Amino acid sequence: MSTAEPLATTPLKVAVLGCGTVGTEVVRLLTDSADDLRARIGRPLELIGIAVRRAGRERPGIDPALLTTDAEKLVSSGADLVIEVIGGIEPARNLILTALKNGASVVTANKALLAQDGSTLFAAAEEAGVDLYFEAAVAGAIPIIRPLRESLVGDEITAVIGIVNGTTNFILDKMDTSGAGFAETLTEAQDLGYAEPDPTADIEGFDAAAKAAILSSLAFHTRVTSADVYREGITDVTSTDIASAKAMGCVVKAVAICQLTGPDANGERAVSVRTHPAMIPRHHPLASVGGAYNAVFVESKSAGRLMFYGPGAGGPPTASAVLGDVVTVARNRLRGAAGPGESSYAARPISSIDTVITRYHLSLEVTDVAGVLATIANCFADHGVSIQTVRQQGRGADAQLVIVTHPAPDAALSATVESLRELDVVVEVTSVMRVEGE
């Protein structure tokens, strides 16, 4: 910035990295809302460049003169604000670090990177005295990062539970309501801009795990990475699971559950983080979250229960969250201030999935002979797992037992499933899923 120019008109220079689903909408908002953004910030924003992978591609409404394939040069060319919407680990990581070292504040939607190596980015931002904001990284348009980082930071958060992946919610919702197939619904989610560049991240639960890591870090003031999160995707969810869920008044949802456990005998509390499909009672508020919507419940000591709900994926909703950060970061910059950095002072241990207390729903194909039920009940009892309900469907070769357990440690439940598979009377364990939410 030249000091000779009058302050109110000196623009803040903005560089955008990536011009895909989110980047295109970010650029559109920066352009179409330029006057309002200027009024809200108190200074104009000047878009100085957009880093793309292929410069020759047709991009309606975008000035081709702004496009560059040299992202490294763009982040080193005096930007005040860098918006990273490329995704993935590299080159995003190095570009963000270069931008921060050059004194730019950074806004990113990159949960994969934040959950893998957020602390390096926070340290670089701290060192440079600039901002690192990332509202778009979790649950798209829903304000959840700022509430955890700022509004609720005076409270003690004990749980953050929700649906944080739009693509898998879209798929499971369609499978439940219209019996649609997995593959065709995934393609639809990709066409609508909900899925990650590599949709494996969505359907195998990596995206939800990254988001759960970010939420846990903020909620519990502990460094949690994606590797700390127990993860199961939705690729093993079958139409049998969905039908079984329906039969017991439930719906299958991919949930993320971040909890503070304990205190144990030593007064210690740990962080438990997991994401997996689960059967949820249809009367539970999460059951009615449809399409690519997300919902996040926060439980805290003084505030009680809070629910955040809204569009969790897609270009325009995500760009809304990015622009919110852009305005905040720009305002901070003009005041010579910086927003909150990393808070990991509590450094709680991460607990294993084995210790999580949960319930299982199981469907078993069994031989219809006398004493089957007793053999199966003994198998549960041997592992200290008590059965809540048992229902038999069909007879003879088609006999199915549908069992729901009482809450028990996950290790005991999974050991029970292993033992059931060994029993002669069990032909096949056709469905195993956790049941959450009373």
Ligand SMILES: NC(=O)C1=CN([C@@H]2O[C@H](COP(=O)(O)OP(=O)(O)OC[C@H]3O[C@@H](n4cnc5c(N)ncnc54)[C@H](O)[C@@H]3O)[C@@H](O)[C@H]2O)C=CC1
């Ligand atoms: N699509 C969505 O609903 C949401 C996406 N996000 C995050 O936003 C980020 C971007 O996601 P999308 O826009 O959906 O992905 P996208 O694949 O549509 O866009 C990424 C763009 O970056 C470009 N790119 C890749 N390498 C590059 C490089 N070296 N230099 C310049 N450009 C490069 C690609 O060509 C592509 O156009 C990701 O971190 C994603 O996790 C976050 C929330 C929601």
Ligand SMILES: N[C@@H](CC=O)C(=O)O
């Ligand atoms: N692929 C993600 C996009 C938003 O984070 C999702 O489906 O939720």
Ligand code: NA
């Ligand atoms: Na958000």
